[in-house]
Amino acid sequence: MNLLFAWLVGAAIVWVAVTLLWLVSVLLTDASIVDSFWGLGFALAATGYALVGGGDPARIALVLALVWVWGGRLGLYIFTRNYGRGEDPRYQAFREHYGRERYWWFSYFQVFLLQGALIVLISAPLVLAMTQTAPLGLWDILGAVLWGIGFGFEAVGDAQLARFKADPANRGRVLDHGLWRYTRHPNYFGNACLWWGFFVIACAVPWGVATFPAPLAMTWLLLRVSGVALTERNMSTRPGYAEYVARTSAFVPWPPRRP
Numbered sequence: 001m002n003l004l005f006a007w008l009v010g011a012a013i014v015w016v017a018v019t020l021l022w023l024v025s026v027l028l029t030d031a032s033i034v035d036s037f038w039g040l041g042f043a044l045a046a047t048g049y050a051l052v053g054g055g056d057p058a059r060i061a062l063v064l065a066l067v068w069v070w071g072g073r074l075g076l077y078i079f080t081r082n083y084g085r086g087e088d089p090r091y092q093a094f095r096e097h098y099g100r101e102r103y104w105w106f107s108y109f110q111v112f113l114l115q116g117a118l119i120v121l122i123s124a125p126l127v128l129a130m131t132q133t134a135p136l137g138l139w140d141i142l143g144a145v146l147w148g149i150g151f152g153f154e155a156v157g158d159a160q161l162a163r164f165k166a167d168p169a170n171r172g173r174v175l176d177h178g179l180w181r182y183t184r185h186p187n188y189f190g191n192a193c194l195w196w197g198f199f200v201i202a203c204a205v206p207w208g209v210a211t212f213p214a215p216l217a218m219t220w221l222l223l224r225v226s227g228v229a230l231t232e233r234n235m236s237t238r239p240g241y242a243e244y245v246a247r248t249s250a251f252v253p254w255p256p257r258r259p
Contacts, residue, residue: 002054003131010048010127011120014041018116022108031095031107032088034115036079039071041119046126053131055205059140060130063201066147067126070154070194077158122195122218124211125202132205139204147197153179153190153253161187174240182253184244188227189251192219223251 017037025031046067050060082088087095094110095103160178164170179186195215202208222228228251235241247256 002052003127006049006053006131007120007127009052010045010123011116013044013048014116014119015113017041017044018112019108022112025107025112026104029104030087031091031103031111032082034111035082035088036075038078038115038119039074041071041116042123042126043068043071045119045123046130049123049127049130053127055130055132056135058136059132059134059201059204062136062140062144063126063129063198066144066194066198070147070151073151073155077162081162118217118221122214124214125195125198125208128208128211129198129202129205132208134205137204139208140201143197143199143201143204145197146200147194150190150193150195150197153186153193154188155190157186157190172239174235174238174244176244176248179253181248181256183249183251185228185231185251186253188222189253191227192222192251195219 018034018041021034021037025033046064050064053060091107091111094107098106098110157179160180161175164175183189192215195218199208199211199215202211232245232250247258
C-alpha cells in the first residue's frame with residue numbers, strides 16, 4: 001500500500017509541475033523550457049516518495065540526496081546553457097509540423113505530459129527503495145559508488161564541453177580531449193551509469209531487481225532518442241567528426257583506436 005500511495009503522490013506532484021510549466025511555455029511560446037525540468041522532475045517525484053514512503057530513513061536520505069544533487073545540477077546546467085537562446089529548433093520544427101495555431105495545447109500532451117509520464121515510470125527504483133524498511137547494506141554502497149562514477153562522468157563531461165564551446169577559437173572544431181577522448185558522449189554515459197546505480201540501490205530491498213526496465217529505458221532514451229543518436233546526426237557533417245568517430249568509442253569509455 002505504501003508503494004502505490006507513494007507512487008501516486010509523486011505522480012501528482014509531477015503532474016502539477018508539468019502543467020504549471022506548460023502554462024509558462026504557452027506564455028513564452030517556448031516548449032523547450034521542459035528540457036531544464038527533466039532532472040528536477042525526478043527530484044520532485046522523489047521528494048513525494050520520501051514524504052509518504054515510510055521506508056528506512058537512512059536509505060530515504062541517501063536516495064533523496066543523490067536525486068537532488070543530480071537533478072539540481074542537470075537542471076541548472078541546461079537552464080544556463082539554453083537561457084536567452086529562444087525555443088530549441090526541435091520544438092520549433094514540432095510547432096511548424098503540428099500547426100502553430102494548435103501547438104499551444106497539443107504540446108501539453110506531446111511534450112509535457114509525456115515527459116511527466118516518463119519521469120514517473122523511470123523513477124520506479126526510487127519509489128521502491130524509499131518505501132521498504134530493509135536497512136542499508138552492501139547493495140546501497142555499491143549503488144552509491146556506481147552513481148558517483150556516473151555523476152562524475154556527466155558533470156565533468158558537461159563542464160569540459162561548456163568550456164570548449166565558450167572559446168571562439170573552437171568554433172567548428174570537435175572536442176576530442178579530456179573525457180571526450182575516451183567516449184564521444186561521456187555525459188550521456190554518466191547519466192545512464194548513475195541510473196543503473198539507483199537500480200543497484202533498489203536491489204537492496206525485496207523485488208528491487210524487478211525495476212530493471214527503468215534504467216534500461218533511460219539508457220535506451222539516451223542512446224536512441226534524445227541523446228547519442230540526435231547528437232550524432234547533428235554532428236555528422238562537421239569537419240573532422242568522421243575521423244573522431246573512427247577512433248573513439250561511442251558510449252562506454254575506452255582507449256582511442258589507433259588510425
